[in-house]
Amino acid sequence: MFDLRECAHRPPIRVGDKWSGAVLRCLEGGPHRFTELKARLRGVNPKVLTETLRAMERDRWLTRTDRGGNPPHVDYALTDxxxxxxxxxDAACAWAREHHGE
Incomplete structure (x- = not known):
């Protein structure tokens, strides 16, 4: 039986977030700027994308590198x-494809 108390000392895990998986896919091939991510993620508004990126950075899923300049140049890249x-x-996507009709 699963005991929730076993997880009490661990930080929460982000599961089911609408945009995190898509951001992971976008950054899979290398770093991108905010505007590049926004263009690739049609339908996400800037506020939600900003919140998603900040949460992913907080969870150490990605890094944010400010390169300065005018306009600002910020790159986002996946961490290990x-x-x-x-x-x-990949496994979750394969599972979804397999069980789509159910």
Missing amino acids: VGRSLIGVL
Whole structure:
């Protein structure tokens, strides 16, 4: 039997967030700027994308590198922890394809 008290000392895990998986996919091939991510993620508004990126950075899934300049130049890239989630995402997508009709 699963005991929730076993997880009490661990930080919560982000599961089921609408945009995190899509951001992982976008960054899978390398770093992107905010505007590039926004363009690739049609339908996400800037506020939600900002909140998603901040949460993913807080969870150490990605890094935010401010390169300065005018306009600001900020790159987002997956960390090793974020990259380790790609296999999990692949497995979840395969499961969804397999059970789509159910």
